[in-house]
Amino acid sequence: MSRNLLITVVLFLLAAGRGHSQIIADNSKLLKTVAERGQAELVVEISGIEDIRGLSVDYSIRTAGEKEVSLLLSPLTVERFISEGRSYLLKEEPVVKGEMTAVSMAKAMEWNTYPTFSQYDSIMHTFASLYPSLCRLDTIGMSINGKPVLVLKISDNCQVDEQEPEVFYSSTIHGDETAGFILMLRLADYLLRNYGIDNRVTRLVDNLEIWINPLANPDGTYRNGDEITSPVRFNASGYDLNRNFPDPAGPSVTRQKETIDMMRFMSERRFVISANLHSGAEVINYPWDRWSFEHADDDWFYTVSREWADTVHLHAPAGYMDFLDNGVTRGYDWYSIFGGRQDYVAYNLHGREITVELDDDHITPASRLDDLWEYNYRSMLGYLENALYGIRGMVSDKYTGKPLPALVFIEGHDKDNSHALCDTASGIFTRLISDGIYDLSISAAGYRDTVIRNINVVKGQQTYVNIEMEQLVSPPDPEKPLVPLFYPNPGRGEINVLLPEGLEGSLDVRVFGLSGKLLLSSVLEAVEGQVLKLDLSRLGNGEYIVLFKSLSTGRSAAGKVVITLL
Numbered sequence: 393m394s395r396n397l398l399i400t401v402v403l404f405l406l407a408a409g410r411g412h413s414q415i416i417a418d419n420s421k422l423l424k425t426v427a428e429r430g431q432a433e434l435v436v437e438i439s440g441i442e443d444i445r446g447l448s449v450d451y452s453i454r455t456a457g458e459k460e461v462s463l464l465l466s467p468l469t470v471e472r473f474i475s476e477g478r479s480y481l482l483k484e485e486p487v488v489k490g491e492m493t494a495v496s497m498a499k500a501m502e503w504n505t506y507p508t509f510s511q512y513d514s515i516m517h518t519f520a521s522l523y524p525s526l527c528r529l530d531t532i533g534m535s536i537n538g539k540p541v542l543v544l545k546i547s548d549n550c551q552v553d554e555q556e557p558e559v560f561y562s563s564t565i566h567g568d569e570t571a572g573f574i575l576m577l578r579l580a581d582y583l584l585r586n587y588g589i590d591n592r593v594t595r596l597v598d599n600l601e602i603w604i605n606p607l608a609n610p611d612g613t614y615r616n617g618d619e620i621t622s623p624v625r626f627n628a629s630g631y632d633l634n635r636n637f638p639d640p641a642g643p644s645v646t647r648q649k650e651t652i653d654m655m656r657f658m659s660e661r662r663f664v665i666s667a668n669l670h671s672g673a674e675v676i677n678y679p680w681d682r683w684s685f686e687h688a689d690d691d692w693f694y695t696v697s698r699e700w701a702d703t704v705h706l707h708a709p710a711g712y713m714d715f716l717d718n719g720v721t722r723g724y725d726w727y728s729i730f731g732g733r734q735d736y737v738a739y740n741l742h743g744r745e746i747t748v749e750l751d752d753d754h755i756t757p758a759s760r761l762d763d764l765w766e767y768n769y770r771s772m773l774g775y776l777e778n779a780l781y782g783i784r785g786m787v788s789d790k791y792t793g794k795p796l797p798a799l800v801f802i803e804g805h806d807k808d809n810s811h812a813l814c815d816t817a818s819g820i821f822t823r824l825i826s827d828g829i830y831d832l833s834i835s836a837a838g839y840r841d842t843v844i845r846n847i848n849v850v851k852g853q854q855t856y857v858n859i860e861m862e863q864l865v866s867p868p869d870p871e872k873p874l875v876p877l878f879y880p881n882p883g884r885g886e887i888n889v890l891l892p893e894g895l896e897g898s899l900d901v902r903v904f905g906l907s908g909k910l911l912l913s914s915v916l917e918a919v920e921g922q923v924l925k926l927d928l929s930r931l932g933n934g935e936y937i938v939l940f941k942s943l944s945t946g947r948s949a950a951g952k953v954v955i956t957l958l
Contacts, residue, residue, distance in 0.1 A: 419474050422482055426470045430615055430624040431568075433483040434463045434473075444727045449643055452625060452632040454672050454754070456727035466630035485622075492758045493619045503578040503765065505758045506570065508618045509539065509610065515577060516542045516606075523584045526550055526597065532605060533653025536628040539610035541650065543657070546583050546602040554601065555818050555908040557779040558661050561772070562605040562654075563669035565634045565733065567612015568623040571756035571764050572669025572748070576606035578765055579772055596776055599909065603661070609633055609650065623755065634668070635731040638740055641682045642730030654733070659741060662813065664779040664822045666745040668733055672754045675715040676700050677747040679738045681723030682730055687738065688802075688810035692826045694720065696778055697746055700771040708767035715749075723747070739809050744824050746775075782824040783847060784908060785857035786937065787814050787834055792874045793939060793950030795819025796861060798836035803843070805830065820908040827851040834859050856906040858937065858952065874949040876940060878926075882954035885929025891940060891949065896920040898943040903928065903936050911936070915943070933957055 425432040437460050438444055444456050451469055454462040462483070465473055493507070494500035497514050500507035507515060520529040528550040532541040547556065561579065563572030583602065586593040596602065607613060611628040613620055627633055627648055636651040658666075678693035680686075687693060701719030704712065713719040716726060723734065737745040750756075750764055787798040800812040800821050812823040814836075823832075832844040839861040849855055877890040891899075896918050903912040911931060918924050918940075928936065933956055941948040 418482065422465070422474065422480075423470060425482065426465060426467055429485065429622055430466070430630075431626060432465050432470065433485060434465065434480040435460050435483060436463055436478060436480050441727075448727065448729050452635060453727055453729065454625075461727070464625050464632070466624070466626045466632070468626075468630040501581070503574055503581070504761050506574065506620050507577075509614045510618055512577075512607065513540070513542070516544065519544060519580055519584060523587075524551075526584055526587055527580070532608075532657045533650065535609070535611045536649055537611045539614065541605065541608060541610065541653065543603055543605040544580050546580060546597060546604065547600065548587075548598045550601075554910050555815075555820055555904065556599060556601050557664040557784075557822050558601045558603065559776050559779045560603045560605070560658070560661070560663040560666035561669070562608050562666070564606070564613055565608040565668060566625040566632070566670060566672075566754070567609040567615065567627075568625050569669075569671035569754045570613065570620065570623065571671050571750045571761065573606050573613065574761050575750070575765055575768065575772075576604050576669065579769065580604050580606075582769065592773060596773065599907070600776060600779055602776065603663070608654065634670075634733055635729060637731050637733050637736035639682060639731045639735065640739070645731060655736075658737065658743075662741060662815065663737075663743055663745075665776070665824065666737060666743060667748050667775060668745060669748045669750060671749060671751040671756060673715055673749040674713040674719065674752055675726075675749045676713075676720050677723050677726065677734070677749060678721075679723060679735055679745075681732045681735050682728060684724050684728075686722070688805055688807045689744070689825060690722070692824060693744070693746065694722075695826060696775060700746075700748070700775055703771045703774055704767050707770065708763075712767060742809055742811060742813050778824060779822070781852060781854050782822060783830075783832070783849060783855050783857065784822045785820070785859055786904075786908060787819045787821065787836065787859045787861060788950060789839075790860035790862050793948045796836045796839065798834050798839075798859075798861070801833040801835070803831040803833050818908070825849055832857065832859075834861065836861055838864055840864055854907065858906075874947065876938070876949050876951045878938075878951060878953045882956045883928075884957055885927065885931075885955060887926040887928055887953055889924040889926050889938075889940075891918055891920075891924060893920070894945070894947055895940055895942055895949055900939075900941045900943055901926070902939045902941075903931070904939070906935055906937070928953065928955055929957070931955055 422432055444461060452464040454464050494505045497511045500511045516529055519527045526546055528545045530543050532543050534540055561576055563576045583593055587597050588594055609627055612626055613623045615624050627650055631648050633650055636645055636648050676697040678697050697720045701713050734745045734747050737743040787796045795818050797816040798814045800823055812821045814821040827849050830847045832847055834842045842859055842861050844857055847855055874892040879888050899916050899918050901914050901916050905911055935954050938953055939950040
């Protein structure tokens with residue numbers, strides 16, 4: 393809870409005495425505030441948790457305590473609230489003036505002030521132009537008022553869609569929660585500047601595709617023009633975008649353009665891990681927000697949230713990020729919401745997302761941005777590293793090597809859409825889970841279910857599995873499977889390949905590491921019945937998956953080869 397809100401609550405309780413009836417609501421002032429400022433914040437007394445749940449269906453709750461909640465009203469909701477006749481205390485909000493705004497792009501890139509929107513746009517383009525091999529600028533979509541919702545892709549080969557785990561940081565879906573906006577810009581700058589210098593950064597950039605969206609709601613943040621003055625939580629139509637996602641337990645809502653664009657962007661990429669940065673409290677929040685019961689991977693979520701908060705505590709003064717369970721909470725245990733992105737990712741996309749509340753003050757003073765970065769940047773890096781752990785693998789047709797869009801379940805564990813989905817193009821999946829021994833059950837339409845027993849997951853490591861599935865109907869002749877013969881195997885780099893019948897002519901040859909990363913790609917000419925020479929000496933010792941695909945027929949074959957250089 394913010395310090396300003398605590399003061400307001402004290403005043404509210406002093407005024408209210410024991411009942412709501414002693415509060416005299418000034419509805420005309422409330423309407424004027426919403427008309428002029430685009431929103432109004434109220435403190436409302438509650439009788440219990442059921443009261444919070446009822447309010448969360450119709451209104452945007454900023455934060456909640458045992459006896460009161462802070463509500464944000466927009467032009468869409470203020471009339472309804474007034475009609476209910478509730479008592480409330482209107483919270484006075486200072487106007488955020490232009491002294492927080494950087495005088496130039498160079499000044500903004502010192503990260504201790506706020507850019508104009510024009511400067512922000514230029515900064516994002518500058519990243520892409522200064523680091524073209526590491527950074528690509530993209531657009532998730534356009535806001536209702538025509539502002540681009542920008543996103544950076546940072547990776548060692550950013551112009552290519554490699555088979556690496558994709559991760560996503562996004563901030564300021566609530567336009568007046570500004571700290572994460574700057575911290576995400578600074579994170580992008582930190583990754584790009586330190587690539588090849590800092591081992592931790594280099595490992596992340598080499599092995600992940602990192603997407604960063606610093607500003608998810610530009611119309612809310614830059615409501616009054618090019619500078620941040622009186623930003624609002626809502627989009628230009630008055631909707632809370634973090635209450636606007638599909639929710640099986642929530643009310644029907646009018647899906648906003650920004651929400652639709654974000655849903656499309658996230659569903660196309662199926663991020664292994666993601667985080668949504670907010671302000672208004674100092675706590676790490678994890679699923680579920682809507683349900684009282686635990687997510688199947690509640691222990692994993694708690695662990696990664698605990699690691700974020702505990703790392704912060706090593707570098708921040710006492711009192712920072714110690715809200716609720718010393719900086720960690722399951723969403724529902726704090727207060728329930730409907731239509732949040734966190735639960736949408738977990739339930740609809742089978743993903744893993746947390747919500748990071750960075751600051752008690754929703755509009756962070758520019759003077760504190762350096763401190764928040766110092767407290768949190770190590771946790772930002774550490775959270776991304778989780779995408780390199782757990783279970784990763786490839787599911788393919790046993791005879792053709794064709795990647796399969798399979799479903800991967802942990803037997804006796806998964807529920808409520810916690811299972812993993814294979815990438816439809818590559819058949820690769822990642823299943824983040826706490827350390828332990830698990831049985832995998834894999835299902836794909838038209839294929840016999842496959843079970844892999846005793847998969848050992850070790851904390852801080854990745855376990856790779858290669859899964860081949862058999863068709864249920866009309867399987868190929870088992871005497872002639874489409875599996876290449878490698879010899880010698882293991883070999884020292886120069887490998888002979890005898891390809892299955894039907895694979896000839898121009899072949900697309902791709903070599904993957906067991907992590908799924910594409911290492912080599914070339915086009916070779918093959919003659920049926922003749923040995924194909926493959927030079928893998930550049931790869932070094934290890935096990936590799938080699939995929940051959942005919943450019944004329946589309947037929948493919950894949951197998952594993954082991955390189956042992958002396």
